[in-house]
Amino acid sequence: MYIELRDINKSYGDFKASDNVNFGIEKGKLVALLGPSGSGKTTILRMIAGLEHPDSGDIIIDGQRVNDIPASKRGIGFVFQSYALFRYMTVFDNIAFGLQVKKADKKAVQERVTELIKLIGLEGFENRYPSQLSGGQRQRVAFARALAPNPQVLLLDEPFAAIDAKVRQELRRWLKEMIRKLGVTSIFVTHDQDEALDVADEIIVTNSGRIEQTGSPLEIYRAPATAFTSSFFGQTSELEDYTRFKFFDRVDNYDKAFVRPEFIKMTKKDEIQKYKNSAAEGIVEDIAFRGNYIEYTVNSNGSTFIAHRALDEEKVEVGEKVDVFIYRLFITVGNEVRLLKNGSIREEMVVI
Amino acid sequence: MNAVSKTKKSLFADTSVSKAPVMSREGSVSIHEETTGSKAVKYLLIGISVLFLFVMLVLPLITVITEAFKKGFGEYFKAISDPDTASAVTLTLKATVIAVLFNTVFGVFAAWAVTKFRFKGKKILVTLIDLPVTVSPIIAGLIYVLTFGRQSTIYPFLEEHGLEVVYAVPGIILATVFVTFPFISREIIPVLEAQGTDEEEAAAMMGADGFTIFRRITFPHIKWALLYGIVLCSARAMGEFGAVSVLSGHLRGKTVTLPLHVEILFGDNKFMPAFAVSSILVLLAVMILIIRSIVEYIGKDRG
Numbered sequence: 001m002y003i004e005l006r007d008i009n010k011s012y013g014d015f016k017a018s019d020n021v022n023f024g025i026e027k028g029k030l031v032a033l034l035g036p037s038g039s040g041k042t043t044i045l046r047m048i049a050g051l052e053h054p055d056s057g058d059i060i061i062d063g064q065r066v067n068d069i070p071a072s073k074r075g076i077g078f079v080f081q082s083y084a085l086f087r088y089m090t091v092f093d094n095i096a097f098g099l100q101v102k103k104a105d106k107k108a109v110q111e112r113v114t115e116l117i118k119l120i121g122l123e124g125f126e127n128r129y130p131s132q133l134s135g136g137q138r139q140r141v142a143f144a145r146a147l148a149p150n151p152q153v154l155l156l157d158e159p160f161a162a163i164d165a166k167v168r169q170e171l172r173r174w175l176k177e178m179i180r181k182l183g184v185t186s187i188f189v190t191h192d193q194d195e196a197l198d199v200a201d202e203i204i205v206t207n208s209g210r211i212e213q214t215g216s217p218l219e220i221y222r223a224p225a226t227a228f229t230s231s232f233f234g235q236t237s238e239l240e241d242y243t244r245f246k247f248f249d250r251v252d253n254y255d256k257a258f259v260r261p262e263f264i265k266m267t268k269k270d271e272i273q274k275y276k277n278s279a280a281e282g283i284v285e286d287i288a289f290r291g292n293y294i295e296y297t298v299n300s301n302g303s304t305f306i307a308h309r310a311l312d313e314e315k316v317e318v319g320e321k322v323d324v325f326i327y328r329l330f331i332t333v334g335n336e337v338r339l340l341k342n343g344s345i346r347e348e349m350v351v352i
Numbered sequence: 353m354n355a356v357s358k359t360k361k362s363l364f365a366d367t368s369v370s371k372a373p374v375m376s377r378e379g380s381v382s383i384h385e386e387t388t389g390s391k392a393v394k395y396l397l398i399g400i401s402v403l404f405l406f407v408m409l410v411l412p413l414i415t416v417i418t419e420a421f422k423k424g425f426g427e428y429f430k431a432i433s434d435p436d437t438a439s440a441v442t443l444t445l446k447a448t449v450i451a452v453l454f455n456t457v458f459g460v461f462a463a464w465a466v467t468k469f470r471f472k473g474k475k476i477l478v479t480l481i482d483l484p485v486t487v488s489p490i491i492a493g494l495i496y497v498l499t500f501g502r503q504s505t506i507y508p509f510l511e512e513h514g515l516e517v518v519y520a521v522p523g524i525i526l527a528t529v530f531v532t533f534p535f536i537s538r539e540i541i542p543v544l545e546a547q548g549t550d551e552e553e554a555a556a557m558m559g560a561d562g563f564t565i566f567r568r569i570t571f572p573h574i575k576w577a578l579l580y581g582i583v584l585c586s587a588r589a590m591g592e593f594g595a596v597s598v599l600s601g602h603l604r605g606k607t608v609t610l611p612l613h614v615e616i617l618f619g620d621n622k623f624m625p626a627f628a629v630s631s632i633l634v635l636l637a638v639m640i641l642i643i644r645s646i647v648e649y650i651g652k653d654r655g
């Protein structure tokens with residue numbers, strides 16, 4: 001492990017911002033810290049950076065305990081949530097700052113900054129001030145500035161939060177590519193699950209100061225390990241009483257049951273579907289057009305949940321009766337999650 | 353950039369104001385005619401203001417100048433070239449320069465500490481900084497007399513080391529420093545507060561030391577506010593009367609500042625010389641006003 005946090009605790013007054021935080025990150029990986037607002041993501045990032053000190057626990061970078069090393073000596077690049085560009089310096093001086101502080105010679109600074117400006121595609125903007133740049137351009141300057149002194153670790157706090165949706169997608173692809181190319185171990189904070197799933201090699205899920213789960217995007221999405229993660233990922237809907245849907249194993253004293261749209265097949269009454277006989281009847285309550293699919297809010301067996309249908313499938317009207325078949329669902333017992341599969345699928349497999 | 357700009361909205365708002373002036377004093381805001389009703393009201397208000405300013409400010413100033421030159425230039429120059437006057441000018445300038453120097457250093461440190469660090473007792477410190485504004489200068493003077501005068505427990509110590517404070521120049525300087533204490537820090541604190549700590553943290557992450565951070569990151573933000581504070585501090589230091597009067601002992605040619613000198617002359621019924629010396633203070637005040645306007649103008653322009 002290149003970066004390791006061991007039993008980190010941090011309180012602000014009575015408030016526990018980090019509660020026994022443990023995780024490790026391999027060298028060269030791009031890791032997302034994902035969790036709801038106020039779950040302690042920024043706190044973790046700031047402690048790794050040295051801008052905040054843990055009350056207890058060890059922070060280890062490259063085999064060395066860095067708790068007592070000041071932020072300025074840790075050699076970490078940091079991109080702030082608000083960018084924190086130096087307002088009274090030009091783009092060039094912003095990027096050059098970290099090198100000038102290290103007393104690099106003028107020619108080397110010039111070369112490195114020029115190279116970075118080219119990398120972020122802002123040639124010709126060298127003499128502009130941050131206030132004369134767009135949000136996306138500022139973000140890229142902040143990125144270049146953090147990278148200028150060749151840090152071994154790059155930390156990014158919600159790097160895309162202040163950028164509108166379209167540019168955001170482009171920018172995160174760009175960032176991912178850059179980080180790959182440079183091979184710098186990076187952690188970025190986000191509360192957008194799509195962003196984390198899209199960009200990260202690994203996701204660390206935080207919730208109220210604790211680490212809920214760590215794993216690859218696929219692992220976490222497919223097999224959520226805690227009650228929180230199972231409800232956090234995907235477009236989950238909670239089922240009122242899942243036992244009303246047939247062919248699912250009964251689990252006594254379960255707490256909650258969740259379904260995602262991809263767990264559900266919704267068909268019109270006259271459509272043919274393999275599991276028609278095992279489907280439950282539902283009624284469409286709302287329709288939303290989402291671009292490449294249509295989102296239906298369906299009520300069935302006393303539960304309201306979301307189902308998707310492709311654009312080329314026949315349209316269903318509000319108030320129309322439909323068949324819903326649930327392939328699988330998550331149930332939580334305490335903090336545990338179980339994936340339940342629809343029994344009718346199993347039976348058929350046996351028959352075949 | 354703004355420290356609290358976590359949300360989209362405030363960050364975008366930042367773009368429009370990011371070159372906003374650092375000066376805390378804004379120019380006069382003109383109210384649109386429609387909002388105040390008729391033109392008559394407008395002119396009435398302006399008229400009252402002008403009249404008030406004339407009676408309260410312009411008239412006395414004219415009086416000072418005319419009285420000063422009443423007996424002609426010759427007498428005027430005789431009055432202001434008097435050795436006591438010369439010594440008063442020197443002492444005033446000396447006290448002013450020292451007070452400005454001290455308060456610049458102190459003001460910047462205090463403002464920096466209060467805005468960039470978290471520590472216990474911060475609120476108390478902020479209140480203490482403002483104390484000299486709320487305490488009457490006479491009281492301040494008396495406190496120093498009690499602290500450093502003959503009745504004080506530390507007096508024997510001071511005497512042993514030949515340190516005279518009360519009825520001596522150090523006392524005058526002390527009083528001036530005390531009275532002008534908050535002027536600089538109070539100008540800088542709001543600017544630093546609005547700026548937040550992000551930029552400093554970013555600079556620290558890149559390995560910059562405290563001094564470099566101050567010089568290259570913080571200073572550009574407070575430059576104009578600092579200059580403005582210095583101007584205000586100088587003006588206040590030159591005109592200080594109350595606290596200085598208590599601590600001075602009125603030893604002519606030794607512990608008399610310009611305002612005290614004016615008072616003494618006035619008390620001796622030497623009206624013309626009193627006005628002549630006053631005109632020096634007026635001149636200094638006008639100079640400061642001009643500098644102030646220039647600073648404000650440039651500061652606004654550069655942000």
Ligand SMILES: Nc1ncnc2c1ncn2[C@@H]1O[C@H](COP(=O)(O)OP(=O)(O)OP(=O)(O)O)[C@@H](O)[C@H]1O
Binds near residue numbers: 015041191
């Ligand atoms: N300096 C501080 N003093 C007191 N409480 C703080 C401080 N900094 C953070 N907190 C609290 O700690 C908790 C975690 O904050 P943190 O900034 O780490 O959250 P976050 O996960 O980054 O949230 P967001 O997504 O909104 O940025 C919050 O409840 C916050 O109120």
Ligand SMILES: [Mg+2]
Binds near residue numbers: 042081189
């Ligand atoms: Mg945060």
